[in-house]
Amino acid sequence: MYEGPVQDLIDELGRLPGVGPKSAQRIAFHLLAAEAADIARLQDALQKVKEGVVFCDICGNVSEQETCRICRDARRDPQKVCVVEEPKDVLAIERTREFKGRYHVLGGALDPLSGIGPDQLRIRQLLTRIGEQDVTEVILATDPNTEGEATATYLIRLLRDFPGLTVTRLASGLPMGGDLEFADELTLTRALSGRRAV
């Protein structure tokens, strides 16, 4: 244990995902030794991320405006909607340059043990969106793990009620138990182009 502010900083850093106690300590001491200007830039970035970034009204992706860049882009096919868990999954799929439709970010996956049910995710917004717009295909691109599969299965059941809607799922080949964002581009491109109706 260190004194006061140093320990507070280590504690705060240690709460970040993927930062263990050792890393938290290393980052804290790095920051202690950093130039004032570097700290000011970091502070500024942290502040702006809370003040300036919102979630897109339509798809739930992180955005600087009410509607995100992808939803505003008239060249993107509004009839194809790719459903993902997190904004970082949008980035992963965008990197493949394979998909020219729009997205819908759920904000997580069903996980009853952690208290995450359908109401905690942006599922209702997805159904409204499909009902109001002329969506012809929904691509389920939830993570290839237990929660992601459960979420896809749940959505498949709900989406059956929409006549004329094709629901597809990414082709297998993605490493099971993983996170979409960790799949390499080639694997993800193949999974996307080989998607099958469910």
Ligand SMILES: [Zn+2]
């Ligand atoms: Zn959007």
